[in-house]
Amino acid sequence: MGVSGMWIWFGGGVEKNQYLYFRKTFDLRDFSEARLKITADSRYVLYVNGRFIGVGPARGWPFEYFYDVYDVTPYLVRGRNVVAVLAQYYGISTFKYVRDNAGIYVRLEVRDGNGDIHIVESDGSWRVRPADPYVRNVPRISCQQEWIEVYDARREIDGWNKSMFDDGDWSNAVIVESSKKIVCRDIPFLTRIPRPPVRILRIRSVKPPKYTWYIDLRNNLLPGKYDANPDKINGIIATVIYSEKSQVARLRFIHPKWVCPQGPIRLNGNDVEKKDGYFILNLNKGGNLLLINVTGRYHDWGTSLLIDSEYKLVFKAPLGLEGPWSTFGPFSNNEEFKRVWNTRNEEDLPKEYVKPLRWIDYTDHDIFALTVFQKKVDKDVRIDNDKALLSLNEDFTTIYPNGSDIEILFDFGEEIYGNIYFELIAEEGTILDWNFFETLEENEPKYMFGLNNVMRYICKNGYQRYEGIVGRGFRYATLTIRNLKKPLKIRKISCILTLYPVSNRGSFTCSDELLNRIWKMCSHTLKLCMLDTFVDCPTYEQTLWVGDARVEALVNYYAFGELDIVKRSLRLAAKSLYRSPLPESQVPSGWKNILSTWSLLWVLAIEEYISYSRDIDFLKEIYRYVVETLHNLEKYMGEDGLLRIKAWNMLDWAPMDTPSDGVVTHLNILSVEAFRRGAKLSKILGDSENEKLFLRNADKIRLAVISRLWNSSRNGFIDSIHSDGERSNVISMATNSLAIIYNCVNKEQYSILREKLLNPPEDWVKPGSPYGMFFVLEAFEKLGYYNKIVEEIKDKWINMLYNGPGTCWETFNGTRSYCHGWSSGPLYFLSKIFLGVNVLKDVLIVEPKLFSLEKVEGNIPTPRGTIHIGWIKNNDCLKFNVEIPFRENVKIILPSYKEIKVVEGKCNYKIEEKMIVEFKGPSKIRLILC
Template sequence: MDWQARWIWIAGEATPRNFHLCARRSFQVASDLTRATLAITADSRYVLYLNGERLGRGPVRSFPFHQRYDVYDVTARLRPGRNVLAVLVRHFGESTFQYILGRGGLLAQLDLTYADGRKESVITDHRWRVCEHRGYAADAPRLSVQQDFEEQFDATAEPQGWTAIDYDDSGWLDAVEIGPAETEPWRGLAPRDIPFLTEEPVVPVHVLQARAVRPPALAAAVDYRVTLMPGIKDSNHHQTDGLLATVIHTDRPQQVTIHQHWGLNFSVRLNGQDIDVRRGDAMIPLDAGDHLLLIDVTGPHHLKQCTVVVDGEDPAALSFRSLPGLPAELPWATAGPFGEDAAARAAVWDCKTPEAVRPYLRWFQPVPKPYYTHQPIAAITTFQREVPSARPRIANMELLCSLSDDVTTVHPASEGADTELLIDFGREIVGFLDFEIEAPAGAVLDFNLFEAIEDGRIHYTEGLNNALRYVAREGWQRYTAIGRRGFRYALLTVRNPHGPVRIRRLSCLLNTYPLAERGAFRCSDPLLNQVWEMSRYTARLCAEDTFVDCPAYEQTFWVGDARNEALITYAGYGDLALARRCWFLAAESLARSPLVESQVPSGWQDILTAWSLLWVLACEEFYQYSGDLDFVRQIYPAVRQQAENALGMLNADGLLEIKAWNMLDWAPMDTPREGVVTHQNAWLVEALRRTARLADLLGEVEDARRYRERAEALKAAINAHLWSEEHQAYIDCIRADGTRSPVISQQTNTVVYLCDVATPERRSLIERYLRDAPEGWVRIGSPFMMFFTFEALAKRGDFEGILEITRQRWGEMLDKGATTCWETFPGFNPRWWTRSHCHAWSAAPTYFLSTYQLGV
């Protein structure tokens, strides 16, 4: 690509929080156009329009030092005469688990070729017109540490028609040029290496319930990092040191409840008294006046955000107010960091009234906009209450379940209440909400999206603000969300005090990697057929621009998860391109870490050792399925680099000893952050063998010999130091202080067996424990770990065992009405059937039924 375009932005801050930019450029096209190609990328994401028509979104996730761009053939979409490119740029201003903070920017180049051979280019430069899109609420809360921000859109504040050809942008600003295409932090620009994702309309199948509701009196989501940890915008664990404070004012005496929406179990004090916000039903009497609320946010947290909901008998009488002596317009403040001054911390924590805080104001800083909001939509819709005496008034409710031109009309409910609709899309989906409505200006549509109703209880997405707010302008309008969300159910609340809201269409644009359904499985057992289909569909929903863990909670490329997802996708869909992209993307993390990172590209720079080693297995397996020797040539230097780094971490006993996240399963294994962890030593043996195989393919004879020798030496060290004669099994670890773990787990011994690390005598002993562990052992905890159990059972030839477990454990999911595979088996989570109801690390049956029952 011969880039002439320059990165552009708007005058002002380089990395504003949750910022949305409108950018436009008009240009002329002659009638003899033969080809037009548009290349575009942005930091953080873009939505592209050409002549008012939405053309695409991007870019795919990438490290900034290997920034990806998209290419569109727009020849057929241009017209002779005036045309306009319009781009909505979303800049997060903070890192997520999918994005590493760079700075706001847009880069685009339209290359035009005419019949006589002449060429022209339309490039991003100072001639573009830009303005802030104020329709999106910059103060919206983070969805989660893994994802960006809750989507809150006010159509009354949108520059209406701004993507159209005839829009007048004369009042906008000239763009500011940042620099040429290869400007820091964007280096190594490369084109997108996978197809664009699908957008298939999916409509609801049922409206399960309608009721009249009212929102809670007060709600707030506060990002306290800006004052307690200024300048830190990554996603790493950081030790927070401080308190969050506000004043709750009530005009009259009343009983209130205080809820913490989700997240960390912070200690909370009201007027100097400890309160348990986890109960949610505790009634707290308040006298008229001001009341001091303090929240201790100290701790090692990923996401520095606290969400509080307050409700009472007289909601209109309640308000948040600022502390005495602080700006009246900023009702939230933090105290700290206190450092070593424990006395000051204690003195502030013990304050019983707002006035008592005055002597300690030097410790306080008000939280500025846009770092707090009093409209956290997920929290508001979760805690809104039914108004039993009011009635919703809805005409043609069943038409919400179609794409017809007829409308569902939601009239204002009686008694000034809002109308809440519980909508079922029939299956787990992921994509962009899309709807067309007619409404009075100011009418509000609030969506709270979730995955399951369990035994009659709504299972909201705890830890994820999976919500959207749309504030309508007058008349007919259509909105397509810019945030990709995973869910099955939508709780839609219509707040329309001024007149009816008519809904013509409501759908979700199913947005996944375009997988062709090449794989198939049928047998005489209908249950196994259902499990296979459920598992394959799960894999589809977890395939976007990379493999991801789940479509709802995280949408994160976890490298270890992806190794298993790739095998499932090979069997179920026969696709290789997505996996190829994933393994190269993971390799790029070696530019900043000694081993491949756990999830990439991410603001959390983290090593999960087993995931790093599973990446090597995935690379070698890709060759097995593809026969792509060019892939091996390109990936081998990274595989070799990691192997050398891992060998450099062997201790005096010849065992891998690393300070990292050393988990394998959601189970009480003994896998501390420091020490010698048995399962990952076994994985390293196998990774070295796989590295040797790749070396063989390239004729790297010396490398292959060396890695095989080191694998055998490590195998001997494991057998010398990590076997328990007492238990006749391998222990979980040797701790950093040299003590041997008393914990024996099915997981550790399964991996040792699978990786051919046990001696022949010991192999025959631990082989008995693959399916049934002795009393006192830690047992398999997740479907992810069960994948390795199935691999071990297949190695042993126990194919009937795989079928038996599949029928039992995945059959339990189907019995509960699952349409996708759960993150954990029932029983692991004490409150719910599972956390994530769609997790591709759990889709093992598609791979094993196809590979070992069909033998494909």
């Protein structure tokens, strides 16, 4: 298909969180094939003749934006047809989207019976209007994501996406300028699998807090800022609270400070005391001037708060401005700030600093606050046929009004990701508030502060159905029904799973059921972290963090063997070099940020992908970015052979000493390996000049690490040397593990660390997350401590298995995300060690470790086919089988036995210190050794 055509939008202007309906009708006499290409900035939902077709696009940089292609032949008819598109424009950058010009692009090519092509494409003849059901003045989901979903079905335009709808009062689209280069989607479409909840944990009556607010400060205090870079604001939020009586009210901010601007509060000029998380407001009868100092540095600029009181309150912006709130600032100096902050009454406020809040920048119903802080009410709830809430059949559940809001707590059985769906019969104005979260704590919801994982649906009258457009991760959900005046009928509650369509080619079972369950937990975790790229987590961020993706790719090679998602993730990181000297930490993102460890792991991940896939075409494509990265890396090297990179230099969520400037040990060690891997790639492509350069750099840094970063009195590598020359007194397991993994040690250091890592001193910093633990486990593997790997996996991952949503947590103590792809590493080690195949090696060697377990069986996916391996230890004998489905010379290395019997297949063998068996694939070999 060609790429000609126009980008179009609405002539009524471009705003944040904007939703539009587009339509184009056309007539067909006959057709044999029809393919439709579409993309949008920022999101589209496509329909043809009223039939849902798909959602997109996949994430991409503005200069290389992705379009999707659909075969729409089955959905066209002779006569009148319509292509209809719901489009959303975010208007701000996120961690997975970089703001650019709004628009949609569509091109439909229809082949008729004569083979002629007829084209329908986006232009000024398309019809467009605002999609009013989608409410726009809503909070962000998080600083990493876009806006929450609020849908008001009372504003629906019935049949807008069907061919016979009359769009005569709609506007013509306008053609918009776009410099985007669009390229075809490079991964499959995601799945669409409905998953209902499996149980109802409770049903109760509840009462919400009286007053909740969300206030977006970006437009007023950071005018013109659309990126996702953290930034400072200097300003004040103000309102006058009118109380019908003197009373004590309580105010609290909802989310953590770094994503929810908050600070000291003054009421009528007096500082307000904070107690147990609440500010205590001693309100006078009549007007009370409330000032909130939101000065500070934040990663998002939306304030969420609630105020609870016994008697009615009315909120009015000071100085006669419209609306309930206003802002003062941004202030250019402290004196300007003090003029407002020290004011005791409304009349004395300086008018020159005040700004009204636009309607789109605030809302008086913060759904997260309403659902999290609602209180139980002692009223019985009547529900008929509650079993239908757990089914996808045609039965309805009926919920009866009782004068209160009604909350239902669902368990979907395991962590999932997708779009919520339901059908209902309701009275107009009934409200459904959803709050989605990952785990329970003492049988109560553990709500996800810092994340508005919520949605609201406002009912129209009669039958209706709805599928959300926001994908979200969760296991549990509360559904709160508000304003219920007549019985509500509801059915087919489900989550439409929208994940990367993996093939479960890898498998692992053994005689230790705990290890089996941990392997499956890791597989499920990784699957949930595979969307249109690898992502860190399906819930909080849904972000392609480049360092996380390296571990995820390694686990994928043993679990699924998918290739396209690996290439796509590596490509997106490479393209960040257009604005940064090293690949950025998360891409494609509005936060321009280098996390130098992640940049180096990206180089390792490329070499690992090439070793696994043998995809030379991709190497040729990506190689220039590797060279650019390593040449830029060389510029950070000092005369002493050590690198100093001013950047975010973390390795793990642990109290390591990794400053943003100076010499950071783990970065230097990883740089050694990055240069080595770069040299290997150069050799494959015959680039001897860069191969030699990269190896020289690797050797130089390695020698400097060994000689300059070792603490001889404490027998370990220090974490860093600060920019002022002070040597760190912190020694960590992660840093020293990397030294072992990548051979940045001399013989004496190796001997010392071999013992220290097995029994680390108390003052060595231990891994703070499964990600940091991955490097320690790699070191144990390098040292041959296989029993220790299994011991650590059981000890560290068992808590995740029996608590939480059945997935691997971001940190061992479960502080935030309960489904994190970087924590799925045990799958990689269990398959690699017990099945015995290193899929990254150039030669195929099968060398399973036979300790501790009695029985192991599993599959290892490779691009050429799936390898099957199984073994059973029985008394003094070993039954071993392997099946290789492709042409390859294979070597099996097993412990030495006295006798060997070849039960099936042809092979050569010899008995030395170990049993060596060689054969050629494709073949199946079965052996008995005694």
